[in-house]
Amino acid sequence: MDIEPVAPEKADTELQPLEQGYLRVLRIEWAITMAVLLAIAAAVDLLVLRGNALPWGWLSGAVLLLSLWAVLTLPARQFLTWGHSEEGDALRVVHGYMFHTDTVVPFVRVQHIDVGQGPIERLCGVSHLVVHTAGTHNSIVTLPGLDPVRATEIRDSIRARIQTDFA
Amino acid sequence: MTDSEGVIAPVDTAFTGQPHRLHPLTLLLAVVKLGPRTLNFLPAILALGVTGQARLIVPALGLFLLVTLIFSWIAWTRFSWTVDSDDVSIASGVISRKHRTIPFDRIQDVTIEQGVIARALGLAKVGFETGSAAGDEDEAKLDSIALAEAEALRAHVRAHRAVNSAAVLTASGEPAPNAAESQDRPVFMMTMPRLLLAGLFSFSLAVFAVLFGLLQTFDDVLPFDPFDADFWIGITRSTGLADWMDAHRWLAAVGGFVMLLLLGGATGIVRTVMRDYGFRLDRSERGFRRRRGLATKTDVAIPIARVQAAIISTGIIRRLLGWYELRLQSLASDGKNESDHLVAPLARLDELDAILAEIGFVRDVGTEEQWQRGHPGTIMVAPAVIFLIGAITLIPAMLMPDATILSDWITPGAGLVLGLPLLVATIAALLGWLGWKGHCWRFDGRQLHIRRGWLSPTHIILPARNIQSADLTLGPVLRRLAAANLHFGVPGGSGGQHVVHAAPMDEAYRLRAALMGAI
Structure with a gap:
């Protein structure tokens, strides 16, 4: 049994970043979200805030500025918080800054594995990997932004290490 | 796995490595399933009839049917399943693609389901039951394939399991269960x-x-x-x-x-x-057997292999008098309301130890230094927030000279305005301190012990091998304190209780590495 202390900084350097394509995925997703918000704001401006004392269209303007800021800055920040690695016999997935999560799933605990690709992901040339465990807490661990070939490689390497474990 | 393949050779040769489609008649099933849904079209049909365009009803229905068929067909062409030597993989999805891999080792059972129409067509829906916690929706399904194929597939998977479990038994050198040993032996009773x-x-x-x-x-x-x-x-x-x-x-x-x-x-x-009433816990061949109840008698079997964690809990008075209760978290849940199996409602610690010993759990408390504690900074988080919110809301209320609700029940003075939040914050700090003091944990190399609570103290014994995943999480507050929570995924139970709170960062990483090493 290995009880070597793992300092967080030391552990972080071993993490691999996601594919650049995932940055584009995040940008597109944020753009879609903000476009919806913008549409709502425009509708409110047109229908509700007509006789308002403030200059007409201020809400749409504010949301537009917010959208530009969000789409230009947030995806990059979000992207940088993601990381993953195969540590020994476990998959490690790290993400989030403000609310940071660092998950480790031992390969022998994986029940089944999905490799998937949505339309936006296909556009940007990335895939995601989902591992399912039997635990009631966090039973589905998703690792996005992988190169499709790499995703199947990880899938196969996990697959190879799932051994019969008749509990 | 060559042995298992040999058993069902005629059908099996068709399995290995080749992608299969669902049965073409599945398309027909899709149309039939549509039957009830066409009810949604009643208003449209009605509208056509009322506006005097009744002749369009049949073409409209035909178009709808055609569109459904086309979509079902596209989905059908994009769905394929493959049986390899030791896993099943399913590829699905038209726009979002998904490839699922299910190792035979993880398949608990293969279910075959047939509706009336499916039976008439000789089709069957095949479901793969894995231990995955996400529930039925998430289980993999083949809807539908030919019945003969489904049965061959089930035989194939079961043959694989049979070969492997036989191997496991002989490898571990366990003797076959003796018939004489199958006598139940009482372990705990309630007088x-x-x-x-x-x-x-x-x-x-x-x-x-x-x-x-x-x-x-x-x-x-x-x-x-x-x-x-x-x-x-x-x-x-x-x-x-x-x-x-x-x-x-x-x-x-x-x-x-x-x-x-x-x-x-x-x-x-x-x-x-x-x-x-009549609570009685027996040690049976494979685990525990619990009988209890006055009006409704229940008889529950708790196989040892399914026990994931032991939970010892008590109350503040019960602890003073030395009484505890013991629950076992199992893959199965104990009735509708309770998720963990109650195996001792009121017992002394030595009695609990005897029960735990039967299933290889040890309630070893160790020495005080072996227990780890959370970051004490967390004690002050709730009080600080309460004090700030209180002060911020009360100060403007005091400054308003005319509409003061406060002046009616608090004599003017900044001291009291700050004093009230201070009092609440002090109580919160006291509760926080009690909570901090009650929470500690310890890993003895095999089992993780987590203690929590002061009003109803709980001691969880979680063998490392039952941990499915470990999450290290921290928010803005814990980041400042350089601490983190560790959540463990464990099968069965209500979930969410296997948590180590606010462990200092280094300790959190060290504990997780140690636990992962023990799996």
């Missing part, structure tokens, strides 16, 4: 006095809620209104009770209190006796 004591501890004032509810529902059952104070005053006056009560006020108060205690105790006893 009547102890049952009554357990009832007292589950003191409950729920009876008042029930009575209150009944009175609300059946307003007119009583010939008087029990919530009318005048009615009671009238009665006491007329009987002379009022004078007596006036004279012995404290006695009346004590009487009321005693009454409350008696009722609460009686409720607890009745409930406990109904549930735990």
